[in-house]
Amino acid sequence: MNLHDHPPGALQPAPTRRTVPATDAWRWLRFAVLNTLRNRRRSLVTVSIAALGTAAILLAGGFALFTYQGLAQISARTTGHLIVGKPEAFTRDEDTPLQYGLDDVGALQAKLLADKQVLHVLPRVDFSGLISNGDKSTVMIAAGIDPDAEFAVKGPFLRVLAGDVLVSGKPGTVMLGEGLARSLKAAPGSSLTLLASTTEGALNALDVTVQGVFATGIPDVDKRLVYLDLATAQKLLVTQRVSSLGVFLSSLDATDGARSRIAAALPQLAVQTWLDQAVFYKSVKELYNRIFGALGLVIGIIVVFVVTNAMAMAIIERTREIGTLRALGTSPGQLTRSFALEGLVLGGSGALMGAGIALAVSLALVMFPITMPPPPGRSTGYPLQVAVDGGLYGTTVLAMVLLSMVASAWVARRTVRLAVVEALAHV
Amino acid sequence: MTATTLELVLALRGVHKTYHLGQHVVRALQGVDLQLHPGEMLALTGPSGSGKSTLLNVAGLIDRPDRGEVLFRGRRVDGIGERDATLLRRDAIGFVFQNFNLIPVMTVADNVDYPLFLTGVGAAERRQRVAQVLRAVGLADHAAHRPDALSGGQRQRVAIARALVKRPALVIADEPTASLDSHTADQVLDLMRELGHAQGAAFLVATHDARALRRCDRVIDLCDGRIATAAAEELTA
Numbered sequence: 001m002n003l004h005d006h007p008p009g010a011l012q013p014a015p016t017r018r019t020v021p022a023t024d025a026w027r028w029l030r031f032a033v034l035n036t037l038r039n040r041r042r043s044l045v046t047v048s049i050a051a052l053g054t055a056a057i058l059l060a061g062g063f064a065l066f067t068y069q070g071l072a073q074i075s076a077r078t079t080g081h082l083i084v085g086k087p088e089a090f091t092r093d094e095d096t097p098l099q100y101g102l103d104d105v106g107a108l109q110a111k112l113l114a115d116k117q118v119l120h121v122l123p124r125v126d127f128s129g130l131i132s133n134g135d136k137s138t139v140m141i142a143a144g145i146d147p148d149a150e151f152a153v154k155g156p157f158l159r160v161l162a163g164d165v166l167v168s169g170k171p172g173t174v175m176l177g178e179g180l181a182r183s184l185k186a187a188p189g190s191s192l193t194l195l196a197s198t199t200e201g202a203l204n205a206l207d208v209t210v211q212g213v214f215a216t217g218i219p220d221v222d223k224r225l226v227y228l229d230l231a232t233a234q235k236l237l238v239t240q241r242v243s244s245l246g247v248f249l250s251s252l253d254a255t256d257g258a259r260s261r262i263a264a265a266l267p268q269l270a271v272q273t274w275l276d277q278a279v280f281y282k283s284v285k286e287l288y289n290r291i292f293g294a295l296g297l298v299i300g301i302i303v304v305f306v307v308t309n310a311m312a313m314a315i316i317e318r319t320r321e322i323g324t325l326r327a328l329g330t331s332p333g334q335l336t337r338s339f340a341l342e343g344l345v346l347g348g349s350g351a352l353m354g355a356g357i358a359l360a361v362s363l364a365l366v367m368f369p370i371t372m373p374p375p376p377g378r379s380t381g382y383p384l385q386v387a388v389d390g391g392l393y394g395t396t397v398l399a400m401v402l403l404s405m406v407a408s409a410w411v412a413r414r415t416v417r418l419a420v421v422e423a424l425a426h427v
Numbered sequence: 428m429t430a431t432t433l434e435l436v437l438a439l440r441g442v443h444k445t446y447h448l449g450q451h452v453v454r455a456l457q458g459v460d461l462q463l464h465p466g467e468m469l470a471l472t473g474p475s476g477s478g479k480s481t482l483l484n485v486a487g488l489i490d491r492p493d494r495g496e497v498l499f500r501g502r503r504v505d506g507i508g509e510r511d512a513t514l515l516r517r518d519a520i521g522f523v524f525q526n527f528n529l530i531p532v533m534t535v536a537d538n539v540d541y542p543l544f545l546t547g548v549g550a551a552e553r554r555q556r557v558a559q560v561l562r563a564v565g566l567a568d569h570a571a572h573r574p575d576a577l578s579g580g581q582r583q584r585v586a587i588a589r590a591l592v593k594r595p596a597l598v599i600a601d602e603p604t605a606s607l608d609s610h611t612a613d614q615v616l617d618l619m620r621e622l623g624h625a626q627g628a629a630f631l632v633a634t635h636d637a638r639a640l641r642r643c644d645r646v647i648d649l650c651d652g653r654i655a656t657a658a659a660e661e662l663t664a
Contacts, residue, residue: 034532324528329517329545420489
């Protein structure tokens with residue numbers, strides 16, 4: 001052999017700084033993987049905790065997302081993606097019913113339907129009054145709707161407990177909420193009287209027949225709510241106006257664009273989105289964001305502590321080796337990166353495993369549905385489902401990886417800068 | 428020796444090093460002068476606590492003297508920063524430790540390859556040079572083994588291969604035979620000497636081993652941080 005090809009110490013001079021080729025990065029990564037495998041039990045515990053933490057965050061976040069999506073859909077389905085009315089209707093209390101109602105509804109509907117994203121426009125008359133069975137009168141909150149269109153567009157948004165849903169062309173019929181029907185001892189076929197102020201301020205009464213009894217799932221609402229067809233409501237209030245128009249779009253995502261276009265096309269009117277009226281949605285979202293945000297923070301801190309602890313033990317055990325690597329010419333920066341890569345391996349493995357667990361649980365909940373008990377103020381339960389959102393998964397996995405890398409680098413920062421002599425003498 | 432500092436691999440002039448262990452002051456080196464020529468194998472001997480390891484550390488740029496000058500290939504290096512010292516170690520200084528200090532998760536080939544990897548030598552050339560040096564130390568067949576699968580002598584040969592693969596100007600060896608039996612120690616010493624001479628690398632070896640002393644070109648006896656005697660010894664084959 002000939003080891004004398006070059007003068008001693010005169011290797012091709014290595015630049016002090018150089019870009020890291022892919023093969024170098026791969027080599028460091030391989031080194032990191034091998035180091036994490038030194039103490040397999042410790043690494044397994046670390047990866048498992050990172051996996052459980054990631055899965056917990058993804059499942060909690062997925063549940064929150066599913067809840068937000070469900071509530072958003074319900075809100076949009078209840079009011080329409082957009083609600084068009086007079087500006088005062090959204091800002092002031094009316095002195096008489098439909099004081100700020102819309103006239104010439106047919107022309108407005110035609111204008112709105114001209115937008116390519118608009119699928120349906122549903123008129124609505126909202127008012128309050130009294131409902132009586134002759135012996136007993138109680139307060140009602142009434143909604144006059146176009147029954148055929150309403151049920152066609154919204155689908156089965158009411159749970160019919162008795163009788164049938166309203167149909168267009170059958171004036172003088174109403175649907176009662178479960179609690180209201182019970183209070184008035186009413187059933188399908190019962191005759192009731194509606195009393196309300198007209199748009200002129202006079203009192204008017206109208207006899208109606210109960211078509212059906214429904215439940216919205218919110219007992220407080222079911223004690224007061226009455227559905228009747230639009231023509232009957234307008235007859236009671238002696239008007240041709242409607243309170244507002246619910247605009248139903250092709251998708252939830254089209255809301256903002258359609259709002260801008262419609263607001264520009266109808267400058268004299270106000271256009272609100274479903275979100276503007278979704279008080280419950282906003283309350284739930286705010287609450288869940290805080291609860292699950294805090295949960296995520298706690299889990300993140302736990303994962304950081306676990307990774308930090310595992311890396312701290314590994315670094316103490318390998319202090320002498322760190323001294324050797326430093327003596328051989330490894331820079332503190334290279335060693336810090338190497339330990340950060342170990343954090344990446346531990347945190348990344350845990351995060352990917354956790355994502356797999358969360359995905360499996362989410363799919364299992366679709367295949368084997370679980371119904372949650374009714375929340376406070378509701379009478380019906382809801383399916384426990386977990387949304388699988390790419391953004392949530394990506395962000396969580398990335399956060400776990402970055403936290404693990406930063407934690408590892410932070411733990412290593414002092415040892416890699418220890419005097420080489422001191423590190424080599426470490427026992 | 429009449430060589431100028433430019434021709435020397437290493438020159439120490441009036442090097443002092445003091446440690447403070449609590450209230451106790453240890454004067455590890457007290458005005459040490461030393462010159463090391465290319466290809467020379469210089470042994471440091473002396474009782475425990477005489478300053479051998481401190482001298483190796485200073486010469487290997489892993490510790491700094493309190494006073495005095497250290498010249499590496501004619502360049503003053505006693506005041507250089509940690510970053511420059513790291514680069515010099517990476518490019519021009521090899522280390523052989525008493526306990527081998529191989530990286531256990533790396534294979535023999537990867538251990539030997541590591542210094543070349545650090546210096547940025549291309550993969551193809553690295554493979555060739557690693558194979559070459561492993562053949563030279565007689566471990567070509569063990570390239571894929573992990574250090575824990577090797578005997579002590581084999582591990583030290585890997586450490587020698589790791590020290591020499593980058594063709595350093597200086598190799599620092601701290602008690603390289605202390606963990607080996609006498610037969611293996613002889614083999615390792617012969618190997619160091621043979622490869623060191625072949626490459627022109629200077630060896631600075633701290634040892635108590637009489638066999639090692641006989642194989643060195645010069646022996647310096649340290650006592651209480653000072654050079655007690657310095658004698659040229661012929662290599663006994």
